[in-house]
Amino acid sequence: MTQEITDLMLIEKILNGQTDQYSLLVKRHQRFVFTLALRFAKNREDAEEIAQDCFIKAYKALGTFKQTSKFSTWLYTITYTTAMTFLRKKRLDTLSINDDETFLQLENHTSAFMANGYERKDSHHFLNQAITQLMPDDATIITLFYQGEQSLEEIGITLHMEPNTIKVKLHRARQRLKEKLQYLLKDEVKELL
Amino acid sequence: MNTIDEQLWDYIDGNLDKTQASAIKEKINTDAEFKSKYEELVRFNLNFDKIELEEPSMSFTRNVMESIAFEPAPIAMKTKVDKRIIYSIGSFFILSLLILFGYMLYNANLTMPGFDRKVNFSFNLDKYITPTTVYSFLFADVVIGLIFLDQFLREKMAQSKKV
Numbered sequence: 119m120t121q122e123i124t125d126l127m128l129i130e131k132i133l134n135g136q137t138d139q140y141s142l143l144v145k146r147h148q149r150f151v152f153t154l155a156l157r158f159a160k161n162r163e164d165a166e167e168i169a170q171d172c173f174i175k176a177y178k179a180l181g182t183f184k185q186t187s188k189f190s191t192w193l194y195t196i197t198y199t200t201a202m203t204f205l206r207k208k209r210l211d212t213l214s215i216n217d218d219e220t221f222l223q224l225e226n227h228t229s230a231f232m233a234n235g236y237e238r239k240d241s242h243h244f245l246n247q248a249i250t251q252l253m254p255d256d257a258t259i260i261t262l263f264y265q266g267e268q269s270l271e272e273i274g275i276t277l278h279m280e281p282n283t284i285k286v287k288l289h290r291a292r293q294r295l296k297e298k299l300q301y302l303l304k305d306e307v308k309e310l311l
Numbered sequence: 312m313n314t315i316d317e318q319l320w321d322y323i324d325g326n327l328d329k330t331q332a333s334a335i336k337e338k339i340n341t342d343a344e345f346k347s348k349y350e351e352l353v354r355f356n357l358n359f360d361k362i363e364l365e366e367p368s369m370s371f372t373r374n375v376m377e378s379i380a381f382e383p384a385p386i387a388m389k390t391k392v393d394k395r396i397i398y399s400i401g402s403f404f405i406l407s408l409l410i411l412f413g414y415m416l417y418n419a420n421l422t423m424p425g426f427d428r429k430v431n432f433s434f435n436l437d438k439y440i441t442p443t444t445v446y447s448f449l450f451a452d453v454v455i456g457l458i459f460l461d462q463f464l465r466e467k468m469a470q471s472k473k474v
Contacts, residue, residue: 169367
C-alpha cells in the first residue's frame with residue numbers, strides 16, 4: 119500500500135485524539151468493505167448496514183489493534199465476522215417458511231440474462247453476476263484474493279483458516295466461478311474468457 | 312478439480328518454488344494440451360483484474376462519522392495499561408519490603424549454638440517504626456496517588472476538548 123499517509127499513521131493520530139481522521143480511513147476502505155459485505159447480503163441496503171456496522175466496531179476496538187498485521191486484514195476480519203452474524207440472523211428469520219403467510223420467491227438469474235437477449239456487456243459485468251451467485255465463502259475468498267490483494271496467509275487470518283485450506287478453497291471457488299460463467303453464458307464464455 | 316488445474320493455478324499464483332515452477336514451465340513448453348489449459352486459465356485469471364469494487368452511497372462516510380460521534384474516543388491499550396506505571400509501583404513496594412527485611416536482618420541476633428536452632432529476633436521494632444517512618448511511607452503513597460489523579464484528569468480534559 120503506497121499511500122501518502124499510511125493506515126498506521128492515521129490510526130496513531132486517531133488514538134492521539136484526532137478522531138476526525140477516522141473519516142479518511144473509512145473513505146479509504148469503504149469500497150472494499152462494502153463489496154465484501156455485498157458478497158453476503160446480496161442487496162445494497164443490507165450490505166451498507168453491515169459495512170457501517172463494521173466501521174463502527176472497528177472504531178470502538180481501534181485501541182486493541184496490535185499492528186502486527188495490516189489494518190486492512192484486521193478490518194476484513196471484522197467484516198467477515200459481522201457479515202456471518204448477519205447471515206445467521208437472516209437464516210433464523212427465514213426459518214418461518216412453514217408459516218402460511220410466508221412465501222418464497224426464487225430469483226431466476228438465468229432468465230434475467232435471457233430476457234436481456236444476451237445483451238452484449240463487458241466481461242466485468244458477467245463476472246460480477248457470476249460472483250454474486252457463488253456461495254458467500256467462495257465469493258469472499260475470490261474478492262479478498264483478487265480485489266483485496268490479500269495473501270493466502272492474510273485470508274487465512276481473516277477467515278480463521280489455514281493457508282493451505284484457503285489455497286484449496288480458492289482453487290475450488292475459481293472452478294465454481296468458471297462453471298457459473300459457462301452456465302450463464304453458454305458458448306459465449308469461451309469468447310469472453 | 313484435476314491435478315493439472317491445481318498445478319497450473321499454483322504456477323499462476325506463484326505458490327511454487329523454483330524447481331517446481333521450472334518443471335511446470337517445461338511442461339507448458341512441451342505439452343500442447345498443458346499449454347492450451349494454461350493459456351485458458353491465464354485468460355480467466357486476467358479477468359479478475361477488471362472487476363471493480365462496488366461503491367456505497369454518497370452519505371456512507373458521513374453516516375459512519377455521525378454514528379461514532381457520541382462514542383468515547385479510542386485509546387491505545389498501551390496507554391490504558393502503561394507498563395512503566397506498573398513497574399514503578401511494583402519496584403516501590405519491593406524496595407520497601409527489601410529495606411524492612413534488611414533492617415530486620417541487620418538488627419537480628421542470629422545465634423545458632425549447637426543445633427538447637429534458636430534464632431533471636433529480639434530487636435526493638437518500635438525504635439524503627441516511628442511516626443516519621445509511617446508519615447514518610449504515607450507521603451510516598453499520597454504522591455503516587457496524586458500522579459495518578461493528574462494523569463486521569465489530563466485524559467479527561469483531552470477527551471472533553473475533542474467533544
